[in-house]
Amino acid sequence: MFEALTERLERAFSRLRGRGKLRERDVDEALREVRLALLEADVSVEVVRDFLARIRERAVGQEVLESLTPAQQVVKIVYEELVRLMGEAREDVRWAKSPPTVVFLVGLQGTGKTTTAAKLAYHFLREGRSPLLVGADVYRPAAREQLETLGAKAGVPVYTRHDVDDAVRIAREGVARAREEGRDVVLVDTAGRLHVDEELMAELERMKAELAPHEILFTLDAMAGQDAVRVAREFHGRLALTGVVVTKLDGDSRGGAVLSVRAVTGAPVKFVAVGEKLEDLEPFYPDRMAQRILGMGDILTLIEKAERELDERRAAELERKMREATFDLEDFLEQLRSLRRMGPLEELLKLIPGVGGALRGVSVDERELRRLEAIILSMTPEERRRPEIVNYSRRKRIARGSGTSVQDVNRLLKQFETMRKLMKQMSRGAGKKGRLPDVGDLGDLSGLLGGAGGFPFAGGKKAKRKFWR
Structure with missing residues (x-):
């Protein structure tokens, strides 16, 4: 973006x-x-x-x-x-003093309202809340079925009616169901509509008058640019929007809609969707977004992503193993999977201050991470715990099982051993000339994350040196 x-x-x-x-x-x-x-x-x-x-x-x-x-x-x-x-500072969801908090998702057709509703539900679920999705889009074919599928994937229940075509009634019954079940958040997926469609806009106004939602979030397609911002202003005039969710931000290199929408509509951006997966939804922080725009990185978002994926006790155990140089390939495999769950590696690296500019024009090959995982999975549990026992015959078997070469296996084992030695040095503070090693000291350790002795970039040796040194 x-x-x-x-x-x-x-x-x-x-x-x-x-x-x-x-x-x-x-x-x-x-x-x-x-x-x-x-x-x-x-x-x-x-x-x-x-x-x-x-x-x-x-x-x-x-x-x-x-x-x-x-x-x-x-x-x-x-x-x-x-x-x-x-918008100066992050604006959170307006939570109801007496649950449930009712949230409407509104906007044009094709902006990703249904997917956004499921992403929001998943986000609230991970925060420890108890959401309910309500399918009130009675016009788009299979919209309710799509929401049910996404809800099942997110682990969030869905209320809808396939025998009723009254969106207001479905929304009202959904909120009542949430109260009965003790749900604290209701996310109502409404039909996409143009602001000039008087009948459908009047339907939203009736729904708002009857249910008094705490949040009315407009889904803004980042790729639609200023046209979508102007439509958001019209919706705001009719419904008094409380916020905006920007979708498809990962597919738009311009981002003008994010910069304009607050000034044009007065409604704050509350969330941004940065991918297709359910977890690819981030709370919007103006200061962090400004840092990204100016190429300063966003280390706080990176830390939050890591905290979501790492168990605190397990992180302490891994720290102890690194300090004692007993970190094994089982641990490395776990870290590798956690890293992949956090999102595309290329996007994660851009969050590190100073790295974004070095990566311009350089792509990260995610296949190298999968190859590493395949090699480690082709080992026995004992081999992962004790890599030193992996002799030549075992290496040939591992290479056949992972669809790689013996040279790939050799490289992984050699560089993993280099990493363990480095961890031991760092834990004792015994780096070069009495200092801790920095990135420039890592040498071919970067090969742990890919290909023929280098980071999984497709940008040539110059690009690799520029990043690592």
């Missing part, structure tokens, strides 16, 4: 670096680049105009023009104004 916007902004800021003092002309030239970057990202013209006016007013002030690091000051201002543009 935001690749094109990030690249253009970096080019704009690079012109300011290396200058001891900034003149107003320098700021204006950089802001012209920023304006082009935002317009190419499909940000609303009115939003761009106001955004740049605020930046210029601050950037030509004395604290910037007389600063010893003016380029950094300008980047700081742009970051703060991006955060302000997207």
Whole structure:
């Protein structure tokens, strides 16, 4: 997401670096680049105009023009104004004082409302809540069946009626069912509709008047750009939206809808969908999104992803094993699977500050992770616990079982042993010249995660060196 916007902004800021003092002309030239970057990202013209006016007013002030690091000051201002543009701080769901909390999902057809409803339900379930999905889309063929399928996959019950075509009645009965069963969140999947369809908009207004939902979330397709933002404004005028869920953000390199929607509608973005899986839904934090846009990474989101996948006691046990150099291939396999559950490796690496720029134009080959897993799974439990017993005949058997070569098995075992030695050194603080080893000291350890002695990149040796060193 935001690749094109990030690249253009970096080019704009690079012109300011290396200058001891900034003149107003320098700021204006950089802001012209920023304006082009935002317009190419499909940000609303009115939003761009106001955004740049605020930046210029601050950037030509004395604290910037007389600063010893003016380029950094300008980047700081742009970051703060991006955060302000997207809403200052995270806005959580408005929880009901007396459950259940009723949430409506509304929007155009094809924006992913049904899938988003299931993702939200799964998100609330993992937070320890007890959600209920309600299928009130009585117009799209198989919409209710789709919700039932997604609900079963998420482990969340679904209430709907296949013998009733009254959406308001189904929603009312769904909320009543939630109260009977002690559910604390009700997610109502409504039919997609155009804001000019008076009959269907009136149906939503009746549903709102009868059920008084605590949240009315508009599903905004990130790939639809400003057209979708304008529609969101019309929905807001009729329904008083309480928030927005941006869908398909992983498929849009521009991201202008995310930057515009708060300013245009007044409704905050509360969640963003970054993939197709049920777990690919993230709470929206304006400051973290601004960091991603400016290529600063997002380490807090990365930590939260890791915390969801790692059991605290198991993490403590793994830490002890690393410290004592008793970490084995069983443990490595568990870590590898946890890493894959967190999402695409390429996207995870972009969350690490400083890595996003190094990865531009470089793709990560996820097949290498699957190959590693296949090799380890072809070993016996004893071989995973004691890799040192894997002799040549065992290596040939493992290679045949995993569909790889003996050289691949040799490489994994050699580099795994290198990693264990490194862990032992780090635990004793015995790195080079009395310091802990850093990334540059890892050498061919990166080969643990792929191919012929290197990280699973498809970008050539230069790209690998740039990232690892």
